[in-house]
Amino acid sequence: MWNSYLVKLKVSDITCGRSILSRAHVVQQKTGTPVQFEITSGTRAAVADWIRKANLRSSDYLFKSRVLSSQHISTRQYNRIFHGWISKLALDDSLYSTHSMRRTKPYLIYKKTKNLRVIQLLLGHKKLESTVRYLGIEVDDALEISESIEV
Secondary structure: OHHHHHOOOOOHEEEEOOEEOOOOEEOOOOOOOEEEOOHHHHHHHHHHHHHOOOOOOOOOOOEEOOOOOOEEOOOHHHHHHHHHHHHHOOOOHHOOOHHHHHHHHHHHHHHHOHHHHHHHHHHHOOOOOHHHHHHOOOOOHHHHHHHHHHO
């Protein structure tokens, strides 16, 4: 699902004038909830280079289709590109997916902070149960959190 947001980004979604925003947002189709996301400094630099190199205008899709110039790349094409990167890095293709990449940062934040509410907000989930299921938190993790809190 996140892939469909990524391929539909327009230059104007992540820029203000000539600057790349450090935070942007998308609106979830299912819930209508806006979800903010961070654009790291390295990514901002790479995106700025891409916009310049591809001569993109504010109204253009960030990832334009080569077939239909007014359209964005498909999620299928994005998937092919992604797996091409995994292959070039000589990584095990079965361990990575475009969706698993979305989970990485929230999972690392959860492991460091154990703060499910923060992860829920970052992912735009309405229900905490959805966040728990999404992260694949085991019962042991839940018990560890529960035991660490004094009442």
